Amino acid sequence: MASSKPVPFPLLATLLATILLLNGTHGKSPRGVILMLADNVIIDDVGADSFGLYGSDRTTPHIDDMAKDGFKADNFFMHPVCTPSRGSLLSGRYPFRTGVLRNAANTDIKARDCLLAKGLQQANFSTLHVGKWQITPVPEMHRINTRCGFDYYFAWDQTDNRYYQGKFYTNIEGLTTETYEDFSFKSNPEPNKPQSTALVDTTGSFSPDVLAHLVTDFALTRGEDEKFFVYHAMLLPHNPVVTVPGFEHANTMQERFDGQVQYLDQIVGRVNTALAEAGLDDDVLVMFTSDNGARSNIETPWMGRIVNGGKFGFTDAGVHVPLVAKYSGGIRPGSSSAALSDCSDLLPTIYDAVGVANTEIIDGHSFWDTMLEPESSPPIRSWVYLQVNTRQSMRDHTRQIENDEAYDVSVRNDRQQLLFTHQDDICIEPGIVALYDALARMRFDFGLNIPMAAGDTLSGCTGIACTQGQLVCVEDCGLDVFNCIMCRAQNSSQCMRCEDGYTLDLDDRVCNLMTGTTLSAIPWTTTTTTTTTTTSETTAAPCIVENCASCNGNQPWRCAVCKPGFERRMRGRECLPPFQCEVEHCLECMPNRSRRCKRCENGFITRMQRTLCDKPIPCQVEHCEECIDKKPFQCKRCIPGYARFNNRQRCGKVGLCHVDNCAECHHGKPFRCHICEPGYRKIWNNTRCVRRQ
Numbered sequence: 001m002a003s004s005k006p007v008p009f010p011l012l013a014t015l016l017a018t019i020l021l022l023n024g025t026h027g028k029s030p031r032g033v034i035l036m037l038a039d040n041v042i043i044d045d046v047g048a049d050s051f052g053l054y055g056s057d058r059t060t061p062h063i064d065d066m067a068k069d070g071f072k073a074d075n076f077f078m079h080p081v082c083t084p085s086r087g088s089l090l091s092g093r094y095p096f097r098t099g100v101l102r103n104a105a106n107t108d109i110k111a112r113d114c115l116l117a118k119g120l121q122q123a124n125f126s127t128l129h130v131g132k133w134q135i136t137p138v139p140e141m142h143r144i145n146t147r148c149g150f151d152y153y154f155a156w157d158q159t160d161n162r163y164y165q166g167k168f169y170t171n172i173e174g175l176t177t178e179t180y181e182d183f184s185f186k187s188n189p190e191p192n193k194p195q196s197t198a199l200v201d202t203t204g205s206f207s208p209d210v211l212a213h214l215v216t217d218f219a220l221t222r223g224e225d226e227k228f229f230v231y232h233a234m235l236l237p238h239n240p241v242v243t244v245p246g247f248e249h250a251n252t253m254q255e256r257f258d259g260q261v262q263y264l265d266q267i268v269g270r271v272n273t274a275l276a277e278a279g280l281d282d283d284v285l286v287m288f289t290s291d292n293g294a295r296s297n298i299e300t301p302w303m304g305r306i307v308n309g310g311k312f313g314f315t316d317a318g319v320h321v322p323l324v325a326k327y328s329g330g331i332r333p334g335s336s337s338a339a340l341s342d343c344s345d346l347l348p349t350i351y352d353a354v355g356v357a358n359t360e361i362i363d364g365h366s367f368w369d370t371m372l373e374p375e376s377s378p379p380i381r382s383w384v385y386l387q388v389n390t391r392q393s394m395r396d397h398t399r400q401i402e403n404d405e406a407y408d409v410s411v412r413n414d415r416q417q418l419l420f421t422h423q424d425d426i427c428i429e430p431g432i433v434a435l436y437d438a439l440a441r442m443r444f445d446f447g448l449n450i451p452m453a454a455g456d457t458l459s460g461c462t463g464i465a466c467t468q469g470q471l472v473c474v475e476d477c478g479l480d481v482f483n484c485i486m487c488r489a490q491n492s493s494q495c496m497r498c499e500d501g502y503t504l505d506l507d508d509r510v511c512n513l514m515t516g517t518t519l520s521a522i523p524w525t526t527t528t529t530t531t532t533t534t535t536s537e538t539t540a541a542p543c544i545v546e547n548c549a550s551c552n553g554n555q556p557w558r559c560a561v562c563k564p565g566f567e568r569r570m571r572g573r574e575c576l577p578p579f580q581c582e583v584e585h586c587l588e589c590m591p592n593r594s595r596r597c598k599r600c601e602n603g604f605i606t607r608m609q610r611t612l613c614d615k616p617i618p619c620q621v622e623h624c625e626e627c628i629d630k631k632p633f634q635c636k637r638c639i640p641g642y643a644r645f646n647n648r649q650r651c652g653k654v655g656l657c658h659v660d661n662c663a664e665c666h667h668g669k670p671f672r673c674h675i676c677e678p679g680y681r682k683i684w685n686n687t688r689c690v691r692r693q
Helices: 061-070 081-090 116-122 207-220 255-277 344-353 368-372 421-428 430-444 533-539
Strands: 032-038 071-077 125-131 150-154 166-172 198-201 225-235 284-290 299-302 306-308 323-326 335-343 383-386 391-395 400-403 404-407 416-418 463-467 470-474 482-487 495-498 502-503 510-513 548-552 554-560 566-571 575-576 586-590 593-600 605-607 612-614 624-628 632-640 643-645 651-652 662-664 667-675 680-683 688-693
Touching: 032 207, 032 255, 032 344, 032 662, 061 323, 071 482, 081 116, 081 344, 116 125, 116 225, 125 207, 125 335, 150 207, 166 533, 207 225, 207 255, 255 284, 255 482, 284 344, 323 632, 335 344, 335 383, 344 368, 391 430, 400 430, 421 430, 421 470, 430 463, 430 470, 463 482, 470 667, 495 502, 495 510, 548 643, 554 566, 554 575, 593 605, 593 612, 632 643, 632 651, 651 667, 667 688
Parallel strands: 032 225, 032 284, 071 335, 125 150, 125 225
Antiparallel strands: 071 323, 150 166, 166 198, 284 323, 299 306, 383 391, 391 400, 400 404, 404 416, 463 470, 482 495, 502 510, 548 554, 566 575, 586 593, 605 612, 624 632, 643 651, 662 667, 680 688
């Protein structure tokens, strides 16, 4: 591991300072941004290997031309399924922070996390979302406006046939089932009232064409100086894998999927062509990406061989996705970068591009400078983090950890597992140790265990390091202290003992890489009898424990006898005054644990592994009058007119019903039919009403 990290870790603990992402000195800022995600403005279900510019044999001329005229990221990553990717895109945060972990109908992104459009809206940008949303329950689509900051939305209702019988919720005045084909924003419609959501049926039209028309019309009808942002969440390419216009010859599912990818490419071309013809390509930044790879039954011809999709998994085919950006007013044609980036970086990048300041704590880093000057810009991060549900992965250019497994990923689409028989064997791979160290630091605040590649599990680590060939869990050092395996118990920012290959600066108490030593030369080994120059020098050093009368002979960092008035702590690593509880608002700390509270004052509860006494979290269930005691996500009593459902986690409006052909839904359960209309019967656990045979 390096003594200084090229990229700061996106930790809550290290991001307390305000992040200011201000536009640099690279000419004018774009006044408009169009973000296209396949299957939702960032290509859903299409990995990078599906496109010609990334080595595929598929024909995607418009996206290829977009890269030739702009920028291409070679190492951009998304989470392996749709919903977590979209959550990170809109929040700039990783799934374990937002709770948007998996594809689920009841996923509901919180207002504090739905940041992207709100920040732009506050900077006087007009904002529009069209297409697939998937991070708010369908009955609450109005939250796209009220919670997430989109002035206008036209959101797919997530029913089965998205292509030829598409239905969309919208708050756009004048956009109806009767008018959508000829609708234009020229009339400058005002968004309806926040709770007003109409359903538009586009049956008879190809839904992706309807969305593309709204995107281009919105951009072309903005005022000369009006700033705008469009989140075009595409419906292509995704199940059902149907035949698309112009590809009627497709007979097999594989041929139909290829047709969907090529039609998607045509839509991207339409948007860019419309902007160019209107003279807006110097004013508008267009970005294209995908939210994950294709399913495993989809084959892609790539570099002379067939690559199967990897959706739901952490292989390249599941998480390596395209990222192409075009902005004639600043991005040089044909530029590219091999720097690592992931979906959490999109929010700060867009903010940076348009000159909007971000004051929120996020995980992402802006790579706008990389897009403008890829050769001279330093890397924004040394790893990317990926997650779905409780499964997690972290990787760099050549190494990857995934739950309790480790891999060599230096060759694209050919990852090889690294096998370790013992936990200490991991020290042979400095790159793997660095990834585990990063994972421990990032997730420490959440108190989660870290499964290791050798089958062991570590917990409570503020870092992971190797010393004399042994893997150790750093427990007492601050999250911003690197290459140290022992810190002062009373000052977690001051190191007492460094890991192999580093020397301790006794003045600043930091670890520095030994002179003339490189990372590859650090003597990490599985043989515990190995000795090094560093070790011999350390054993000869004088006692370094403050207030210690006598140290162990060969361990200058471990005190045997403290001076009068001091007590041995942390197995002799510290000599401290008699024990005192250090947790604010704590009545009683745990035995010999000055920073772990056993019992808080009245009105406070323990949090963060008992390191804090904080006021209870208020009830988080919307429309709930009172939550269950100490359970802010479970409602005890809803407000009048609402009833509990979904295991008390939601309050649904009584009488609201979203089941087609249902006369009456269950009390407060809009997706459960109680009585179907005459001539219909209930199926699928009361979630559908179908015609009687």
